[in-house]
Amino acid sequence: EDQVTQSPEALRLQEGESSSLNCSYTVSGLRGLFWYRQDPGKGPEFLFTLYSAGEEKEKERLKATLTKKESFLHITAPKPEDSATYLCAVQTSGGSNYKLTFGKGTLLTVNP
Amino acid sequence: DAGITQSPRHKVTETGTPVTLRCHQTENHRYMYWYRQDPGHGLRLIHYSYGVKDTDKGEVSDGYSVSRSKTEDFLLTLESATSSQTSVYFCATRTGTNYGYTFGSGTRLTVV
Numbered sequence: 329e330d331q332v333t334q335s336p337e338a339l340r341l342q343e344g345e346s347s348s349l350n351c352s353y354t355v356s357g358l359r360g361l362f363w364y365r366q367d368p369g370k371g372p373e374f375l376f377t378l379y380s381a382g383e384e385k386e387k388e389r390l391k392a393t394l395t396k397k398e399s400f401l402h403i404t405a406p407k408p409e410d411s412a413t414y415l416c417a418v419q420t421s422g423g424s425n426y427k428l429t430f431g432k433g434t435l436l437t438v439n440p
Numbered sequence: 441d442a443g444i445t446q447s448p449r450h451k452v453t454e455t456g457t458p459v460t461l462r463c464h465q466t467e468n469h470r471y472m473y474w475y476r477q478d479p480g481h482g483l484r485l486i487h488y489s490y491g492v493k494d495t496d497k498g499e500v501s502d503g504y505s506v507s508r509s510k511t512e513d514f515l516l517t518l519e520s521a522t523s524s525q526t527s528v529y530f531c532a533t534r535t536g537t538n539y540g541y542t543f544g545s546g547t548r549l550t551v552v
Contacts, residue, residue, distance in 0.1 A: 415482070425488070430475075
């Protein structure tokens with residue numbers, strides 16, 4: 329059974345205080361690892377896709393990295409508007425069909 | 441949300457009544473998904489579709505059925521609503537290899 333574990337469950341930072349979120353996974357046949365951002369009352373919003381160990385993607389203050397067992401979302405000098413729940417998901421394939429399995433998310437709060 | 445409309449946005453219903461949630465997409469995507477999101481559980485897959493009239497179960501499918509008679513519409517039916525089905529329901533489409541999945545804005549369902 330595919331499993332995705334995110335840590336910590338919640339993280340509180342001061343503005344400008346860099347940190348990392350972790351996503352560890354156990355899957356058979358990884359077809360991609362996704363990071364999403366979710367604001368209260370809204371659907372998840374796509375951030376990154378990573379496919380192979382060693383791959384990195386960046387967007388503004390966010391940088392996602394991937395190893396064979398986990399992914400990190402690094403947040404550099406965060407701002408209050410970065411406050412959100414960050415979700416990690418793995419895409420696996422059963423035959424020719426694709427499914428996403430999500431972690432429970434990390435609630436990030438950035439205080440001014 | 442990139443061509444995905446969920447309806448209704450909010451619904452309160454009584455235990456034992458049937459309920460149908462609708463997901464409509466305008467992008468002609470093949471894959472569509474229904475997830476539910478609950479505190480402490482994250483996003484869990486209910487059912488998904490890989491084409492017209494082609495559907496399969498996810499990890500929490502008991503008590504739910506789906507239908508897809510047209511590419512653009514994916515319906516989720518709660519046969520006989522129970523309080524445990526109180527949740528926020530998200531529809532998603534698979535938008536392509538590099539861009540992950542796009543989510544709708546969600547339907548908040550309360551079963552009383």
